[in-house]
Amino acid sequence: MPRQDIIERTITIDSPIDRVWDALTVAEHLAAWFGDLAEIDLRPGGAMKVGWTEYREEIACVVERVEYPTSFSFAWDAGVDENGSSWSTLVEFTLDESEGRTTVTVVESGLAVLPDSLYDRTLESNTTGWKAEFEDLIQYVTALATR
Numbered sequence: 001m002p003r004q005d006i007i008e009r010t011i012t013i014d015s016p017i018d019r020v021w022d023a024l025t026v027a028e029h030l031a032a033w034f035g036d037l038a039e040i041d042l043r044p045g046g047a048m049k050v051g052w053t054e055y056r057e058e059i060a061c062v063v064e065r066v067e068y069p070t071s072f073s074f075a076w077d078a079g080v081d082e083n084g085s086s087w088s089t090l091v092e093f094t095l096d097e098s099e100g101r102t103t104v105t106v107v108e109s110g111l112a113v114l115p116d117s118l119y120d121r122t123l124e125s126n127t128t129g130w131k132a133e134f135e136d137l138i139q140y141v142t143a144l145a146t147r
Helices: 017-025 027-033 116-145
Strands: 006-013 037-040 047-052 057-067 071-080 086-098 101-109
Touching: 006 116, 017 027, 017 071, 017 086, 017 101, 017 116, 027 037, 027 116, 047 071, 057 086, 071 116, 086 116, 101 116
Parallel strands: none
Antiparallel strands: 006 101, 037 047, 047 057, 057 071, 071 086, 086 101
């Protein structure tokens, strides 16, 4: 049976695209809904970091693509295998605005090539993680509109 290679989630937020773009790409906003730590050098090749203090976890990332305001992607650390080799997956956000509402799709790819020691954990954790994080994104961006 072939391995699943991608995780995909799509949501629509009752908010203009610029506000959603900022929530995804400005460290202060990203840290408010996606974990609680974020650093980002918003350019291809730029360093990025996200973290969750409750899990004592920080993940190193590299910005891959920045196409304001419709596309943003980064590669992030998926872990280290038993041989000490580092693995990563690609996270791509696509934004589309229609009538003041923004549809956001996240696709995380590169899962199928992960070694057995990382595959199951990454697939399970990130599948449930993107669902929870997108719920947090909706709440955060909606709250921004009332400020």
